[in-house]
Amino acid sequence: MTARPARPAARTLPDLLDEMAARQPAHELIVDSGGARRLTYAETRAQVRELAGGLLRAGVKHGDTVAMLMNNRPEWLLVGFAVTMLGATLVPISTWSRPRELEYVLNHCEASLLITIPLFGGQDYLGALAELGGPGGARLPHLRRVVVVGEEVAGLSTLDALWAPGRDVSAGELDAVRRAVSPDDVAYILYTSGTTSMPKGVQLCHGGLVENTWSIGERQRLTPADRMWMGISLFWSFGCANGLLAVMTHGGTIVLQEQMDVAAALALIERERCSVYYGTPNIAQALIEHPDRPSRDLSSLRTGAAIGAPAAMQMVMDLGAREICNVYGLTECYGNCSVTDAHDPAEIRRTT
Incomplete structure (x- = not known):
């Protein structure tokens, strides 16, 4: 019979990742659909810290709101833990979103940064953003920057470009930011389906x-x-x-x-x-x-x-x-x- 695991002492998402990576560094945490990408707890933690450093250098700070539009891929977890490690709030957006829905969520949560894949399931997200006038326009006044996952797009940043600056952030600086995250800080804002009214943004700590x-x-x-x-x-x-x-x-x-x-x-x-x-x-x-x-x-x-x-x-x-x-x-x-x-x-x- 398999022994019951010990209850984590962590009370924040970045502390949970640290604790589990210390407990079982070589154990697999993430496997992608094709099986080609496999990340252990330690590898996940290392990549999350580099990405968090890159986001920090890009100006993301405690209390900011970062939206994410992405299907089930390893980057979803890496971005999610990197954002919350900085004390920022992650807003995962439905991949079924049309331009009107995207506009509503981005404005309602006042996201300053959107990390997105270009398209998925017949939805052209970059086309939708262009239709809405892009970051900082009249229809998306709070959005300052869009980061694209997976390919280079003229005029937009890429997720890959955040890794190198992140490696230059010292462990001490990153740990100080991580330690400032409180169990009472908002980690996620999840939007309800909006069955009977406009979707509601639910804050989860x-x-x-x-x-x-x-x-x-x-x-x-x-x-x-x-x-x-x-x-x-x-x-x-x-x-x-x-x-x-x-x-x-x-x-x-x-x-x-x-x-x-x-x-x-x-x-x-x-x-x-x-x-x-x-x-x-x-x-x-x-x-x-x-x-x-x-x-x-x-x-x-x-x-x-x-x-x-x-x-x-x-x-x-x-x-x-x-x-x-x-x-x-x-x-x-x-x-x-x-x-x-x-x-x-x-x-x-x-x-x-």
């Missing part, structure tokens, strides 16, 4: 994120041996404010899927021996009903979190996650705020 996700991971009985399939979007509270940190507080591994594709998901879960399922019932149904399912070995699946009625929860169990936890939550409560225990009887987990 460092201390609450660490405390809640540790408790969620305990309910799921997570250990460092667990590997989470991250097929849901990280910008959603179920992703960045729950799944990501629940695994990280327990020393596990995040396996990222950049774009939802059912056949690719089945192959990824099999290849990486993912043990943790995080998703909605419709995702489980799509996986079960796909013609590749019978030929894929998903026996590694064990636990995780899902939302749904008894029949929906049974589908997730049938997929292989026999210890799946039924959850209730909302963004305002740090995502999941009520979670069944992985060792509760199946009937309780189906019906609670």
Whole structure:
């Protein structure tokens, strides 16, 4: 039986990364969709510190708001931890955003910096920014700078250009900035779906994120041996404010899927021996009903979190996650705020 991990002493996201990297430096933290990019906890920490230094030299400081428009890729985690290490607030924006929605969120949170990929899923983000008049224009008065991930674009900075200046920032200077981050500082602003009104920006603090996700991971009985399939979007509270940190507080591994594709998901879960399922019932149904399912070995699946009625929860169990936890939550409560225990009887987990 795998030993239970020790509760982290950290109460901020940068301290959590430091603590877990010291505890298990060589353990994998991040795996990308193709499996080519694999970062240990120590490697992640080193890259985050360099990027944080680059952002610091670019003028990002404690209390600033940095927006991010990115799919599930390693840079999402590197940027997220670098921003919060400086005491700035990260605003992950939905990758489904149209120009009007992008304009609303950037203005509402008063983001001074946007870090974005050029396009994804048929959405042209740079085209949307141009349509809105670009940084500092009449429609985006608070936005001062746009940093692009993955390619060079005329007139815009690139994420790659931030690494070199970051290497020149001393460890002492960076540690002083990190130590100034408080558990009560706002780490994330997550925007709700806006079902009945305009989306609301929900402020989530460092201390609450660490405390809640540790408790969620305990309910799921997570250990460092667990590997989470991250097929849901990280910008959603179920992703960045729950799944990501629940695994990280327990020393596990995040396996990222950049774009939802059912056949690719089945192959990824099999290849990486993912043990943790995080998703909605419709995702489980799509996986079960796909013609590749019978030929894929998903026996590694064990636990995780899902939302749904008894029949929906049974589908997730049938997929292989026999210890799946039924959850209730909302963004305002740090995502999941009520979670069944992985060792509760199946009937309780189906019906609670």
